[in-house]
Amino acid sequence: MTTVTTSFTLNGKAVQADVEPRTTLADCLRHKLQATGTHVGCEHGVCGACTVIIDGAAVRSCLTLAVQADGTQITTVEGLAPNPTELSPLQASFRKHHALQCGFCTPGILTTAHALLSEEPDADEERIRDVLSGNLCRCTGYVTIVEAVLDARAAYAKNTKHAKVAR
Amino acid sequence: MKPPPFEYARPASLEEAIALLAQHNGDAKAIAGGQSLMPMLAFRLAAPSMLVDITRIQGLNSIDIDENGISLGALVRWRDIERHAELAAAHPLLAAAIRHVAHYQIRNRGTVGGSVAHADPAAEMPGIAATCDAEIIIAGAQGRRSVRAEEFFTGSLTTALAAEELIAAVRLPTWKHGRRWAFEEFARRRGDFALAGVALYYDLDTDAHVVDPHVGAIGVADRPIRLKSLEQLLAGRVVDEALVREAAATAAASVSPDDDIHAPGDYRRSLLGVLVERALARAAGLQLAEQA
Ligand SMILES: Cc1cc2nc3c(=O)[nH]c(=O)nc-3n(C[C@H](O)[C@H](O)[C@H](O)COP(=O)(O)OP(=O)(O)OC[C@H]3O[C@@H](n4cnc5c(N)ncnc54)[C@H](O)[C@@H]3O)c2cc1C
Ligand code: FES
Numbered sequence A: 001m002t003t004v005t006t007s008f009t010l011n012g013k014a015v016q017a018d019v020e021p022r023t024t025l026a027d028c029l030r031h032k033l034q035a036t037g038t039h040v041g042c043e044h045g046v047c048g049a050c051t052v053i054i055d056g057a058a059v060r061s062c063l064t065l066a067v068q069a070d071g072t073q074i075t076t077v078e079g080l081a082p083n084p085t086e087l088s089p090l091q092a093s094f095r096k097h098h099a100l101q102c103g104f105c106t107p108g109i110l111t112t113a114h115a116l117l118s119e120e121p122d123a124d125e126e127r128i129r130d131v132l133s134g135n136l137c138r139c140t141g142y143v144t145i146v147e148a149v150l151d152a153r154a155a156y157a158k159n160t161k162h163a164k165v166a167r
Numbered sequence B: 001m002k003p004p005p006f007e008y009a010r011p012a013s014l015e016e017a018i019a020l021l022a023q024h025n026g027d028a029k030a031i032a033g034g035q036s037l038m039p040m041l042a043f044r045l046a047a048p049s050m051l052v053d054i055t056r057i058q059g060l061n062s063i064d065i066d067e068n069g070i071s072l073g074a075l076v077r078w079r080d081i082e083r084h085a086e087l088a089a090a091h092p093l094l095a096a097a098i099r100h101v102a103h104y105q106i107r108n109r110g111t112v113g114g115s116v117a118h119a120d121p122a123a124e125m126p127g128i129a130a131t132c133d134a135e136i137i138i139a140g141a142q143g144r145r146s147v148r149a150e151e152f153f154t155g156s157l158t159t160a161l162a163a164e165e166l167i168a169a170v171r172l173p174t175w176k177h178g179r180r181w182a183f184e185e186f187a188r189r190r191g192d193f194a195l196a197g198v199a200l201y202y203d204l205d206t207d208a209h210v211v212d213p214h215v216g217a218i219g220v221a222d223r224p225i226r227l228k229s230l231e232q233l234l235a236g237r238v239v240d241e242a243l244v245r246e247a248a249a250t251a252a253a254s255v256s257p258d259d260d261i262h263a264p265g266d267y268r269r270s271l272l273g274v275l276v277e278r279a280l281a282r283a284a285g286l287q288l289a290e291q292a
């Protein structure tokens, strides 16, 4: 089986992987790069668990080929915290508001919310709910997730250092 | 599931992409945003021997507005339409319809060209193309040709595009100032494909008579359709409550959607009537009385 090399920046580090062209970015992250924070639920674009940030935009990593990610900058849930012992403001807000239970959906929701607030730090509740419609959570009922994202907005307000958190 | 195996190429030009498609005798497929093709591959509904990634071809992602109309490059993404400063005024119907397409993450990748080529009967962009007399600009080995949207969509997920051709752009005629319009759709959840949808617009003469009505519907046939009997009914009339009710009945009677896993055909037919009623009332600025 022919393989090709794909190279990109993952959470600030240059990485490369030899993959079959059919390998999704989600599988490349999890199986080739051992970055298992990104979860895979449906594998056809419906659940949002696999959301990662490519060049600043939240996208489904199950609907993106690893070869298509060549040359891009990727942020996964592993790239949100500033260091292994500290949570990002968004993550801290999720903890404070009990915005997760089983945690399966959480990586996709965190990356989605991080991309949203980085682009639109003043997103209102309606916008947040609209955006989160692309992420299924079978546990929380969403109320605490929306509260956590609303509460994290201050950390993304323009011109603060957090607005530049790991793009 | 995982996609079946295929080769992958990422040409830098349209000519190169077309040549690659031609070399594979119909067995190669373009990939743009991948937001429809990747699910098709995952379900093994498509198994091309090669994917030709067109996303890095220059010059296909611009939105141009001039006196001849609006041109949307094939690689224009839903997010580009959503964020374009002038488009909401230059074509409010397009902007309103595209707000209903999919979710945030999918909107960051899905493209105009991909949606039109995929030709889902419930998709918004094909619906707008059919409603607005759009021209699909197609590039092939012989150069460019242009096909009217109504002839372009030939059935469910089928179009007039040949295997070795690519969509370069979609052209919409100029939007007239002061036009009456509305877009209405119903989906079970935010971002889902519509169960049915209606796009309509018309101009008014000095006596408030309807001039040049265009009414299109999605989700009620094997392709986006124009509701010609409804257009005939509306032409030359003044839109009042009685006409709105008559229009709803005319619309519902003019379609015969099939039953499928999402809804029985009769449900979609009835829904179309409701949506036409809402859309026409909204376009005309009418407040309808509640019906028993
Ligand atoms: C969960 C989910 C919900 C969705 N909801 C909606 C919705 O509500 N409304 C809606 O309209 N869409 C919806 N979509 C589909 C989405 O809008 C797609 O982005 C779009 O239909 C296809 O665009 P693409 O660029 O991703 O195309 P791709 O998936 O890359 O390609 C689709 C097809 O078009 C062909 N193609 C692509 N570009 C060209 C070109 N330039 N020339 C010729 N052929 C080309 C490909 O070969 C393929 O056959 C949804 C998708 C998902 C996963
Ligand atoms: S695994 Fe990608 S959207 Fe469900």
Ligand code: FES
Residues within 6 Å of the ligand: A099, A100, A101, A102, A103, A104, A105, A106, A136, A137, A138, A139, A140
């Ligand atoms: S916390 Fe369990 S799916 Fe969201």
